[in-house]
Amino acid sequence: MLNPPHRFGQDTSQWITVPPQGYGGIQWVVATLIDALLAAGHEVLLVGAPGSTARPGLTVSDATTFDTTRAALRTFGPDVVHDHTNGQLLPAEPDWPTVRTHHLNSVPEYRTNSVYLSHAQRRAAGSEHAPLIRLPVNPDRYTYRQEKEDFLLFLGRVSVHKGARQAAAFAQAAGLPLKLAGPAWEPDYLHGILTDFPGTAEYVGEVGGSHRTELLAAARGLLVLSQPLGGPLGDEWIEPGATVVAEAAVSGTPVIASDNGCLAEIAPHVGIALPVEHTPTGEEAAKILAGLPAPKQLRATAVERWGHHLTASTYLEVYRRAAADGTWT
Known part of the structure; x- marks a missing residue:
């Protein structure tokens, strides 16, 4: 290997x-x-x-x-x-x-x-x-929680193509705090999010171990709003596989994704895939959150599929x- x-x-x-x-x-x-x-x-x-x-x-x-x-x-x-x-x-x-x-x-x-x-x-x-x-995904490596806390999670590289800013916009519309977890190699991009979404976005850094699995299990939802532009090489970004989707689902946490690349194929099984150009209103965000699958269903789907x-x-x-x-x- x-x-x-x-x-x-x-x-x-x-x-x-x-x-x-x-x-x-x-x-x-x-x-x-x-x-x-x-x-x-x-x-x-x-x-x-x-x-x-x-x-x-x-x-x-x-x-x-x-x-x-x-x-x-x-x-x-x-x-x-x-x-x-x-x-x-x-x-x-x-x-x-x-x-x-x-x-x-x-x-x-x-x-x-x-x-x-x-x-x-x-x-x-x-x-x-x-x-x-x-x-x-190996379910034995993750924490499962049925009771969730009132925050949304972004877990990944804090970059344009991963949609961290779109995650903050969704969280603000939903009236929920957002925890941004992951490496921030473009500090100006992170600074812009924290400046434009005060009181909503919190950067918790690059996480690992039990801190990472606990965040995945505790979040009310995981935001994976990948965008088609701004890839690492400056080219079009087509999300290839998205490990974090299965990780969240096996933790009992639903996924709110864009329809970029693989997300259109896998996210609807454990949440929802939204058009990349669409930013929900507060009413739409509340409706999306209310309609997400239950934790037990999510974990079973993750194990069955992945x-x-x-x-x-x-x-x-x-x-x-x-x-x-x-x-x-």
Whole structure:
């Protein structure tokens, strides 16, 4: 299992682990798949996340470069390599059967044996027949609460394309406080939200561990109002997978999303998907909140649709296909 190696914040002595200390959607996906693969009796080598905790069946490598990854793989001798790094740690023609999950909003650099997270992402990549596997969630890693507190939550990168400002506007219309949780790498953007929505928006920083799961469980609703513009590379943003949707639902928290990318496909199962250009009035926001699914229904839906054992079993079929010299684009 190849995880994209990134330093933890400004601390050059630490890497983002699996699961992550704070922000890290891909790291949560990798951790969740490993949970299910180990439970199914498989042995896993984790590359690209030094400092992660090893456990029975899981070997953690210190490799974070192209060359050290190749050496670690040769020592381990995998039946199949699952690359989550968009080729950062693996060449176009690797020495092992390979499956590549595409987590980005772009055409994969290496399209052979790619797996996509949504119909929207797969279309944007120009693929029609490659496997589509939704992002998984492990309910055992989350707190479930039926009784909610009167605040709304934004959990993710505080950026234009993630719709943090739209989340503040919705919360203000609903008359509820908003907790903004996540890295704020564009400080002017965050400052503008806090200035324009005083008394509504509160920045609580990048959260991890029990603080993160408690926020997910306690919120009255999670706002995932991704926007089509302002992506990390300045291009059109098509939300690819949205791990946080399943995380909120399995915590018993409904999702209020935009209809950007994958959100139009998954959010209606556990909440609502609104047009990206629409900002609800106070009356509309109250009606939306009143019509959201109940916590028990949300948790059951999350496990049924995105449970990690189900997702891993689907990946195992794809692994076997790749190991048998199968290829696709």
